[in-house]
Amino acid sequence: MDAFKIIGGQPLHGEVTISGAKNAALPILMSALLSETPVTFSNVPKLNDIETTIKLLSQFGAKCQWVSESSLMIDASSIDHCRASYELVKTMRASILVLGPLLARFGHAEVSLPGGCAIGARPVNLHIHGLKLMGADIDVENGYIVARNNGRLKGATIFMDTVSVTGTENLMMAAALADGVTIIENAAREPEIVDLANCLNSMGAIVLGAGSDTLTITGVEKLQGESYSVMPDRIETGTFLVAAAVTQGKVRCLNTDPKALDAVLSKLQEAGAVITTGDDWIELEMTSRPKAVNIRTAPHPAFPTDMQAQFVAMNAIAQGTATTTETIFENRFMHVPELQRMGAKISLEGNTAISTGVEQLNGAQVMATDLRASASLVIAGLVASTETQVDRIYHIDRGYQKIEDKLQALGANITRIKAS
Ligand SMILES: CC(=O)N[C@H]1[C@@H](OP(=O)(O)OP(=O)(O)OC[C@H]2O[C@@H](n3ccc(=O)[nH]c3=O)[C@H](O)[C@@H]2O)O[C@H](CO)[C@@H](O)[C@@H]1O
Numbered sequence: 001m002d003a004f005k006i007i008g009g010q011p012l013h014g015e016v017t018i019s020g021a022k023n024a025a026l027p028i029l030m031s032a033l034l035s036e037t038p039v040t041f042s043n044v045p046k047l048n049d050i051e052t053t054i055k056l057l058s059q060f061g062a063k064c065q066w067v068s069e070s071s072l073m074i075d076a077s078s079i080d081h082c083r084a085s086y087e088l089v090k091t092m093r094a095s096i097l098v099l100g101p102l103l104a105r106f107g108h109a110e111v112s113l114p115g116g117c118a119i120g121a122r123p124v125n126l127h128i129h130g131l132k133l134m135g136a137d138i139d140v141e142n143g144y145i146v147a148r149n150n151g152r153l154k155g156a157t158i159f160m161d162t163v164s165v166t167g168t169e170n171l172m173m174a175a176a177l178a179d180g181v182t183i184i185e186n187a188a189r190e191p192e193i194v195d196l197a198n199c200l201n202s203m204g205a206i207v208l209g210a211g212s213d214t215l216t217i218t219g220v221e222k223l224q225g226e227s228y229s230v231m232p233d234r235i236e237t238g239t240f241l242v243a244a245a246v247t248q249g250k251v252r253c254l255n256t257d258p259k260a261l262d263a264v265l266s267k268l269q270e271a272g273a274v275i276t277t278g279d280d281w282i283e284l285e286m287t288s289r290p291k292a293v294n295i296r297t298a299p300h301p302a303f304p305t306d307m308q309a310q311f312v313a314m315n316a317i318a319q320g321t322a323t324t325t326e327t328i329f330e331n332r333f334m335h336v337p338e339l340q341r342m343g344a345k346i347s348l349e350g351n352t353a354i355s356t357g358v359e360q361l362n363g364a365q366v367m368a369t370d371l372r373a374s375a376s377l378v379i380a381g382l383v384a385s386t387e388t389q390v391d392r393i394y395h396i397d398r399g400y401q402k403i404e405d406k407l408q409a410l411g412a413n414i415t416r417i418k419a420s
């Protein structure tokens, strides 16, 4: 397994180009299953979850082909199978996003239950409940969700008990080809939902209300896509901004969208950063040690759980004491014991981490446990006094495109140690 070796202490300076958003690209690529024509997606990030998506769609018989560095053509005009295997689903939970499209277009889907993961149990009951309300017949057989439907799904009114991002996306995609109107109440409002709605509408779907908590989807008989460009990655952007803040550097993120990062930018300003923005760029300058900031994660537009670990790393070296409360996932503090090994003063009380910033973290050998935990350990390594080795970085490779190349270009001393 590859690892990163980081020698901390270099302030980050320069420009970094942000890639397309993983969490928008995944549902958007899956939406090709709804289209009777090939679709070319641009601004697709090159990372392991996208490779897994390509394997998954290819397993169904769809044709996937990179037509340029970041453009991927998917032709799912006809497919041979509707089964998403455990081997792929266990490496990427977002594989569940094929359930809605396969069922809506082909009347049949078999998708392995994803199971729990490092950050929480992450059930998919809301996905299943919504599809059942649309008339699907769904059983769990030998660890697989087996869903069938005769003819088109039926429009329904669906109230989501909990705000779920992929749950909303799965149901939106299913509803796009259903017979009648579907209303999704208590829908997720994340920017990635808006991006998926825009993509579906570009294929001929009628999705209204994206970005609000009520979506109204009028089903159509068929969808035909041509091209769609994925939104920039707001979490990758936030990760580079925090890395710049902790190292007291000055970094401009290009090809990004400041409007998708309100909660994160406001917390960085509270920490003492000077933030300047343009239509598609954000610059952060930090000239002193950050001030500790209180964080509470919640669904959009509140502070995103996918930025929590990075802010815990910042609070670890900040001036003062702050609390970080995680309200989305029940076990998303696996980075805390690793940061403690680097000298961080953090205690955990239930779903809250209480950090008292130290002036200097020490390098250590630490282990990445999930995607954003890995990012927080890299950030900590960038300011630690000595060498840090971050093991198991396959987690970070799931969701960041060439993170070490981008950090090196900003002046960081980070190298990949290849598994022998
Ligand atoms: C690929 C993708 O976009 N992943 C993102 C997505 O994950 P994902 O869509 O899996 O997360 P959800 O929004 O569904 O999860 C929110 C909460 O709802 C619960 N829940 C969810 C579905 C369900 O059927 N039943 C249920 O109880 C979950 O356990 C969790 O406690 O949103 C999360 C929350 O912003 C982000 O951290 C992930 O990066």
Ligand SMILES: C=C(OP(=O)(O)O)C(=O)O
Residues within 6 Å of the ligand: 023, 093, 094, 306, 371, 372, 399
């Ligand atoms: C938790 C994340 O991803 P996933 O839902 O794919 O596990 C993430 O992007 O931080």
